[in-house]
Amino acid sequence: MTPSSRWKRLWTAVDARLALHNFLYEVPAYANTLPYVLGAITLAGLVILVGTGILLGQFYVPDPGAANQSIRAIITQVPAGEVIRGIHIWAAHLTVIVLLLHVIRVYATGAYRFPREANWAVGVALLATMLALFYTGTVLRWDQLGIEALEHNTAFAALLGVFGGWFSPAFSSHVPLLTRLYMAHVSLLPMLFFILLVTHIYLVRQHGISAALVRSEPAAVRYTFAQHLKKAAGYGCIMLGLALALSVIFPDGEGAAPVSGIEVTKPPWLFLPLYGLENLFGLQGLWGAVIFFLWLLAVPILDRGRAPGWSGRRRALAAGAAVMAALTGLGMFAWLTQPVAHFH
Amino acid sequence: MIRTRIRSAAAGGAAAAILLFGLSALPATPAAQLPATPRDALTLVRQALAALEVSPPDVAVATERVIKALFAQDTRGVDMPRVRDAAQALGAEDATAAAAYLMQALHPAEAEPSGVDRTLLVPVRPRFTATPAVYELLAAAALLIGAGSLIARK
Numbered sequence: 001m002t003p004s005s006r007w008k009r010l011w012t013a014v015d016a017r018l019a020l021h022n023f024l025y026e027v028p029a030y031a032n033t034l035p036y037v038l039g040a041i042t043l044a045g046l047v048i049l050v051g052t053g054i055l056l057g058q059f060y061v062p063d064p065g066a067a068n069q070s071i072r073a074i075i076t077q078v079p080a081g082e083v084i085r086g087i088h089i090w091a092a093h094l095t096v097i098v099l100l101l102h103v104i105r106v107y108a109t110g111a112y113r114f115p116r117e118a119n120w121a122v123g124v125a126l127l128a129t130m131l132a133l134f135y136t137g138t139v140l141r142w143d144q145l146g147i148e149a150l151e152h153n154t155a156f157a158a159l160l161g162v163f164g165g166w167f168s169p170a171f172s173s174h175v176p177l178l179t180r181l182y183m184a185h186v187s188l189l190p191m192l193f194f195i196l197l198v199t200h201i202y203l204v205r206q207h208g209i210s211a212a213l214v215r216s217e218p219a220a221v222r223y224t225f226a227q228h229l230k231k232a233a234g235y236g237c238i239m240l241g242l243a244l245a246l247s248v249i250f251p252d253g254e255g256a257a258p259v260s261g262i263e264v265t266k267p268p269w270l271f272l273p274l275y276g277l278e279n280l281f282g283l284q285g286l287w288g289a290v291i292f293f294l295w296l297l298a299v300p301i302l303d304r305g306r307a308p309g310w311s312g313r314r315r316a317l318a319a320g321a322a323v324m325a326a327l328t329g330l331g332m333f334a335w336l337t338q339p340v341a342h343f344h
Numbered sequence: 345m346i347r348t349r350i351r352s353a354a355a356g357g358a359a360a361a362i363l364l365f366g367l368s369a370l371p372a373t374p375a376a377q378l379p380a381t382p383r384d385a386l387t388l389v390r391q392a393l394a395a396l397e398v399s400p401p402d403v404a405v406a407t408e409r410v411i412k413a414l415f416a417q418d419t420r421g422v423d424m425p426r427v428r429d430a431a432q433a434l435g436a437e438d439a440t441a442a443a444a445y446l447m448q449a450l451h452p453a454e455a456e457p458s459g460v461d462r463t464l465l466v467p468v469r470p471r472f473t474a475t476p477a478v479y480e481l482l483a484a485a486a487l488l489i490g491a492g493s494l495i496a497r498k
Binding site for chain 1: 382387390391393394395397398402405409461464465466467468469470471472478481482484485486487488489490491492493494495496497498
């Protein structure tokens with residue numbers, strides 16, 4: 001028996017049980033280009049985050065009195081702990097960057113329009129969940145940056161009134177908010193993310209990959225979804241390699257044990273636009289996040305035209321560019337200014 | 345058409361009512377639930393130290409907290425002469441010396457029941473060090489990037 005026929009027999013046996021041929025459905029050629037693989041690369045990033053997160057979870061103590069010490073132990077005592085934590089942190093940054101690029105690609109190509117409005121809404125929810133994961137991860141550092149992020153959580157709970165109940169320390173007086181946010185980071189949010197992701201992928205499968213905006217597909221070449229996944233796995237390897245290199249070249253440390261009642265740090269780059277709004281409008285600036293996500297959800301309602309190409313969507317593209325410019329401007333403003341006390 | 349409009353108006357009205365109900369529960373001052381400025385020297389010194397440990401050090405905030413600490417009535421766990429030294433160092437805009445004095449000022453707090461662990465007040469700041477193990481990790485990273493590029497291009 002030749003090796004190739006042996007592989008074929010193995011494939012047939014496995015496929016008969018797992019129905020893997022379902023992944024061999026045809027996709028257009030452009031679906032395997034980088035802009036259209038960004039969503040799948042995000043998924044690869046999540047696999048890295050879950051893997052390293054599970055390892056870190058074995059050594060992290062989600063208690064205000066011990067969390068900072070446990071991170072120091074991860075860095076200095078756990079074998080490869082510093083590298084694993086570094087990969088987790090850098091992979092989180094890279095995954096968010098890829099996710100944002102994916103959102104920009106979907107917006108720019110108008111892929112949120114009929115019949116994909118529901119999938120766009122699911123995607124917006126996925127983005128919000130990813131940001132929540134990033135935010136809760138920042139709190140778990142439990143250094144000055146972490147506690148100030150937590151105090152913003154408390155402030156936002158106060159802003160939300162009755163809707164902010166869960167975010168408030170008063171919700172469960174005998175369980176520290178840090179512990180509850182840890183639970184959210186490792187259980188609640190990943191579970192929500194998984195449900196949304198399955199829905200997202202299901203709807204992509206139902207509606208197919210959205211049409212290419214500018215590229216015409218060569219009819220002779222046939223690609224399958226399995227090749228799409230293979231490409232994503234390749235980019236996932238690149239992301240893991242990058243995260244590893246960055247964690248070695250720019251190792252992330254741990255700040256001093258935190259003290260509450262003071263604001264001397266600025267949030268990670270992702271939240272700088274919101275921080276800029278807070279600098280301008282005080283705590284009320286946090287509503288900016290709500291308005292941004294409501295706008296994202298409303299995008300398919302605001303842009304209901306069916307005109308193909310860029311020219312038919314000038315208003316939508318201009319609105320998107322304006323929002324991007326505003327976010328960049330706010331981020332730059334926050335980056336250049338000194339940390340500001342918003343509620344002390 | 346009219347029915348659809350009535351329905352969407354009703355849905356909008358219901359959403360607005362829920363929103364108003366939620367917002368009605370807003371406290372008069374959102375900051376009311378947040379911790380007030382402390383009055384004990386121990387917390388104030390820790391806050392001043394935190395302000396000096398960020399990059400760049402926030403000397404203005406540190407100075408304000410040190411001055412408050414100097415006038416605090418509750419000075420348990422704090423070596424006040426060291427706080428005065430820190431104040432002088434801050435006056436001379438020497439943030440490093442001020443941080444060192446503040447760290448020394450917390451020495452008595454280690455024996456307090458609240459137990460301030462001073463080792464946890466020093467940030468861990470690992471740096472890139474050119475060791476064989478580090479180069480092995482970088483080689484592994486290069487291999488991953490190379491293999492990933494091959495898979496993605498195939």
